[in-house]
Amino acid sequence: MSPNLDNFYAVIPAGGVGSRLWPLSRANRPKFLHDIAGTGETLLRSTWLRLVPLCTEQRIMVVTGEAHAGEVREQLPELDGENIVLERSGRDSSAAIGLAAAILEQRNPGALLGSFAADHLVHSDVRFRRAVREAVGAAEEGYIVTIGIQPVEPSTAFGYIRAGDPLSIAGAPSARAVEAFVEKPSLGTARRYVSSGEYLWNAGMFIAKAARLLEVLAENAPELAAGVREIAAAWDTDRQEEVIERVWPTLDKIAIDYTVAEPAAKQGALAVIPGFFGWDDVGDFASVSRVHLEADSDAAITVIGDADRVVSHEATGLVVNRTDRVIAVAGIPNVVVVDTEDALLVTTCARAQQVKELVAKLRDSSHPEVL
Template sequence: MDLLCRYAGRMDDLRSAFDGFTAIIPAGGAGTRLWPLSRQDRPKFLLDLLGSGRSLLQATVDRMDGLCAPDRIFVVTGGAHAPAVRAQVPSVAHNVLVESAPRDSMAAIGLAAAVVHHRHGPTVVGSFAADHVIRGLDEFHETVRQAIEAAHHGYLVTIGIPATRPSTAFGYVRSGEKLSDQPGSRARHVEAFKEKPDAETAMQYLATGKYRWNAGMFVVRTDVLLGHLQRIKPEMHDILTQLATVWDTDGRDEAMSRLWPQLEKVPIDVAIAEPVAAEGKAAIVLAGFGWDDVGDFNSLAALLPSVDRAGNKALGNSSLIVRDGVAGSIVSASAGRVVAVLGLDDVVVIDTPDAVLVTTRARAQAVKDIVTMVAADVPDAPV
């Protein structure tokens, strides 16, 4: 009985913490390091890369269950992707905010925050990318709960991912003193946000034990975020608040076409997080859940189950894939034809109807560069 009472009390605490909480899901980018699976017209957040039956976007929306109601989930995406987004997540179709052109994360998150603030007044919002993979739902919810608590006290809060290797693909956050003495609290002051480092600097970061990966997840009150924007980026603040004022009116399209192109193209880390951290007004909650941005085929391979004892991975119809003397590969046969690999370890072979990629897992980050070359050298390139 005591256990049940404690559990019920815990659920009440969680519901209280999440009251009014609103999720913002930026859904943009082409995911070019996952080409040719991910394309400009079919980016990775619309794909079921893990074979779960749900796209990364759908899984992100699913993850919000227990944090907020569907009418408190906003997706910000481009016009080209809006129909597919609405089709994949019809429960939040009414809250799909359409950008007229990509203006980076500050504009996307700022627009949603301004619209939420205009509709509901000061509200704690959290931004969660549409194309990330998270493992450990209960731990994720607990981390968000702690972030919401810190946000209620006026902090701009980020969620820090354990840095398991000296990656040069992510930004870093240096954590400082504890924010609270409450048992179980993992909230810390942020000492600094750091841009993507070189390999030597990344190793130095890990050696200190103070650095976490910056996964781009931010939790903050709308009035606090807009207040920071008004101080630091006043032009952006004015445009976003003007757009929010007319968003639910017939004047939206005209205002977007006139005002949106004037917005500075800048990530939220640079626009707000770095200067706010320098002022001592940013916090970090140390996360314990599994996270991956599925940034390339090497990271995707690490998320997929092995199909044999040699650690090979398959995407799509594995019955069409034949390997001999191969270990650590990731192969896709999505074009519907046989793909045979002989004597190559750690190879990436992605076969689609109009393009084939062959590389190694070690060169997975460089796929973006080959896509640039394809676009430049091949007429009507399938990118």
């Protein structure tokens, strides 16, 4: 039985800085606004195109910061002006997704939404949409639903979902109960998870009836739920700006995993659909290098930018070239060089996760302007 998608709305939270991709990703131009994967489309645009066949252009909502509104509109000219929600400040995913759910429920009390990050990469859009349709089928039965990614390696960069028994839902034959969420594990633990076949990567995709999501949010973060409902009640009225300015800064800054997903799992109300569509959060330069290497396995050095200005000898890795300088690399395996007008990063793929700590040091340095 195929689920009815007439009331399905897609929400794209387009926030965060992507600090592990500094200096390419900056506060004023985060990674979702870049063509990180070399597909010819930015990550945001790719996400939009992936979702349109599921819900049409009129039923996609983007939640983003005020500073990014202009470029979001430029990259998504089809986006309905009523469907862009601008955050005064970053309050994390509970507030962003909660407000989107409250607005959609007010406009359509039967609305069912799916939240999909603006800065992830999917290899098979067809298989992705198949998984979303199953997720909608499970959500129609009252579940909060997530799509978990079939691991391809024992990664320590992602959280994990432990899948339990099948749920026997007609519109979602592969749906399983979620037994637990697990934070990013050690390598040894990740190896055990992958070999067991019981764990999936947590990709942060959530599908639910808007009213059901708000119900769980109210049970676990009542002040936050009341706040987003108050803002939504004033949305599209002459009170909108006043209410946002008063209420938004008071909302707790907390991820939706902790206010909705994990509590729902403990109640037996969370389902997971295994995803077999190829996924990457392209969260650091090691991931970016891997994505490009898969596309061109013969390249010793992957270049994002002007390849004619990059010369290498007995070196492998990734060079991101955003200047007119010639970059020469010799004798370094798995190097990462990111050259921009005002900042230069040199590291290795093995140390790519440490860029986040480097950014923290820069924030406290005498040159925070480069962030």
